[in-house]
Amino acid sequence: MDDFYRDFILDHYRNPRNFGHLPAPDAVAEDRNPLCGDEMRVEIEVDDAGNVADIRFSGKGCAISQASASMLVESAKGKSLESLIALGEASVLENVGIDISPTRMKCAMLGLSVLKSAALAGLAKAGSE
Amino acid sequence: MNRGASATVTPDLNVRADFPILKERTSRGKPLIYLDSAATSQKPQAVIDAIARYYSEYNANIHRGVYEIAARATDAFEEARAKVARFLNAAEPAEIVWTRNATEAINLVAWSWGGANLHAGDIILLTQLEHHSNLVPWQLLAERTGAHLRYIPVDDRGEPILDDLDTLLQGCALVALTHVSNTLGTILPVAEIVARAHSTGAIVLVDGAQAAPHLAVDVRALDADFYALSAHKMLGPTGIGVLYGKRRLLEAMPPFLSGGDMIRSVSYERSTFNELPWKFEAGTSNIADAIAFGTAIDYLEAYGMENVRAHERALLAYAFERLAPLEARGLAIYGPHDVERSSGVVSMNFADIHAHDLASILDTEGVCIRAGHHCTMPLMARLDLAATARASFYIYNDRRDVDALVAGLEKAATIFRIS
Numbered sequence: 001m002d003d004f005y006r007d008f009i010l011d012h013y014r015n016p017r018n019f020g021h022l023p024a025p026d027a028v029a030e031d032r033n034p035l036c037g038d039e040m041r042v043e044i045e046v047d048d049a050g051n052v053a054d055i056r057f058s059g060k061g062c063a064i065s066q067a068s069a070s071m072l073v074e075s076a077k078g079k080s081l082e083s084l085i086a087l088g089e090a091s092v093l094e095n096v097g098i099d100i101s102p103t104r105m106k107c108a109m110l111g112l113s114v115l116k117s118a119a120l121a122g123l124a125k126a127g128s129e
Numbered sequence: 130m131n132r133g134a135s136a137t138v139t140p141d142l143n144v145r146a147d148f149p150i151l152k153e154r155t156s157r158g159k160p161l162i163y164l165d166s167a168a169t170s171q172k173p174q175a176v177i178d179a180i181a182r183y184y185s186e187y188n189a190n191i192h193r194g195v196y197e198i199a200a201r202a203t204d205a206f207e208e209a210r211a212k213v214a215r216f217l218n219a220a221e222p223a224e225i226v227w228t229r230n231a232t233e234a235i236n237l238v239a240w241s242w243g244g245a246n247l248h249a250g251d252i253i254l255l256t257q258l259e260h261h262s263n264l265v266p267w268q269l270l271a272e273r274t275g276a277h278l279r280y281i282p283v284d285d286r287g288e289p290i291l292d293d294l295d296t297l298l299q300g301c302a303l304v305a306l307t308h309v310s311n312t313l314g315t316i317l318p319v320a321e322i323v324a325r326a327h328s329t330g331a332i333v334l335v336d337g338a339q340a341a342p343h344l345a346v347d348v349r350a351l352d353a354d355f356y357a358l359s360a361h362k363m364l365g366p367t368g369i370g371v372l373y374g375k376r377r378l379l380e381a382m383p384p385f386l387s388g389g390d391m392i393r394s395v396s397y398e399r400s401t402f403n404e405l406p407w408k409f410e411a412g413t414s415n416i417a418d419a420i421a422f423g424t425a426i427d428y429l430e431a432y433g434m435e436n437v438r439a440h441e442r443a444l445l446a447y448a449f450e451r452l453a454p455l456e457a458r459g460l461a462i463y464g465p466h467d468v469e470r471s472s473g474v475v476s477m478n479f480a481d482i483h484a485h486d487l488a489s490i491l492d493t494e495g496v497c498i499r500a501g502h503h504c505t506m507p508l509m510a511r512l513d514l515a516a517t518a519r520a521s522f523y524i525y526n527d528r529r530d531v532d533a534l535v536a537g538l539e540k541a542a543t544i545f546r547i548s
Contacts, residue, residue: 004489005486005490005544005545010545010546014481035501037501037502037506037509037515037516060515061483061515062483062484062485062486063482063483063486064485064486064489101489103489104485104489107485
């Protein structure tokens with residue numbers, strides 16, 4: 001587990017990319033990990049083609065949850081909402097490039113879960129318009 | 130084991146040998162450095178053996194068998210109860226009710242005493258330090274009865290503020306408070322609070338889950354009306370706990386769970402109930418673990434509760450001394466930071482390292498600590514903390530464990546580039 005905390009992970013933890021809020025997001029989702037109190041919120045602006053025009057995340061948590069979310073959110077820009085919903089755990093593990101101990105998997109996957117919820121909310125909104 | 134009564138105990142070497150798990154190594158080959166006894170304690174070989182002996186030599190149901198091993202099981206079970214009564218200085222064993230744990234003991238009082246005695250508009254007074262186990266049952270009881278919750282506030286160090294206690298006690302039917310904070314280690318002035326609560330006619334329940342393992346508890350000196358504890362935090366097995374209650378109160382209370390063993394006679398129309406303490410022990414009890422808890426109490430009494438306290442105080446002082454240099458590098462220690470007013474707990478955060486990351490890094494060195502909100506979410510919000518890393522000590526810990534903790538924190542500082 002100590003191998004996890006490499007420079008680029010710490011960089012994403014201390015300088016998370018796309019951190020904050022959008023002025024008028026089309027889709028929003030948030031969740032918390034009740035075990036450790038980690039909180040995460042994802043906001044997405046969707047373009048006319050149904051792709052991610054802009055995205056922000058916010059919240060607080062450990063290096064694993066924050067860095068995993070930062071990398072995932074960064075890679076989500078320009079992607080279709082459908083492709084985000086199809087993302088699996090492997091997408092997070094490829095970003096961090098190392099196995100995560102079972103006790104910390106929930107931390108690593110919090111961003112993925114909230115991103116997919118936001119993408120679903122975006123699709124639901126597009127379908128109802 | 131050190132059986133001396135001297136205040137300067139150094140029983141480390143012998144005690145450690147009594148706990149087989151401390152000989153284990155982690156998958157990385159590191160010695161196990163167990164600093165999470167506030168979550169659950171380790172068990173001495175004698176306790177483990179007591180469980181095996183019951184199942185392999187005299188396993189039988191209690192209170193009804195006429196054959197030899199049934200009598201032996203009943204005797205051992207009731208003897209364990211008598212040991213708990215003596216350990217807490219209860220007036221008699223009948224005031225000791227077996228439960229699954231402290232949480233169940235508190236729920237027993239909430240349902241049985243609370244259901245019969247609390248009314249709409251009554252006040253239940255808690256402290257802001259409470260573990261969810263001594264908070265949620267009262268929230269639910271308040272919802273059922275129309276009673277209201279009130280809290281004794283704490284300051285930024287987590288010390289209870291008693292200046293307005295007499296005002297808070299107005300209209301108060303029940304005070305439920307922890308004896309020692311599981312999150313911060315704060316020892317509360319329980320005797321003083323009980324006396325002031327009694328002067329206004331309130332009943333007092335003390336959550337002793339974090340106190341009974343570490344302090345000499347005398348329920349009559351405290352004058353507590355109810356006292357709850359869990360065996361697994363004091364060298365005993367999981368699945369067994371205790372509710373102490375004053376006879377006068379327990380006798381007037383309706384049963385909690387009902388069924389076999391708690392009855393005197395049953396007809397198709399109605400039942401009459403057994404006398405104390407069996408009135409509150411429906412169904413077959415956790416016989417093996419109650420007996421093994423008796424063995425745990427034997428161990429603690431042989432060690433001496435004064436020695437437990439002295440050992441932990443010395444270890445805590447050593448920990449504060451070793452951790453002090455790290456405070457300049459961003460280590461924050463919460464709670465009283467005073468060995469006289471703190472049980473063996475160090476709750477902390479280190480610079481911008483999240484408590485879970487700290488616990489993961491310490492884990493790679495075999496150091497087991499707890500990270501999170503410690504089942505005290507309202508207290509964490511009050512102190513404006515998301516999580517803390519908590520190291521907690523018991524009789525089998527020694528200075529080497531503190532050294533390993535400090536070395537683990539140094540490693541975390543290196544990994545997180547904290548200068």
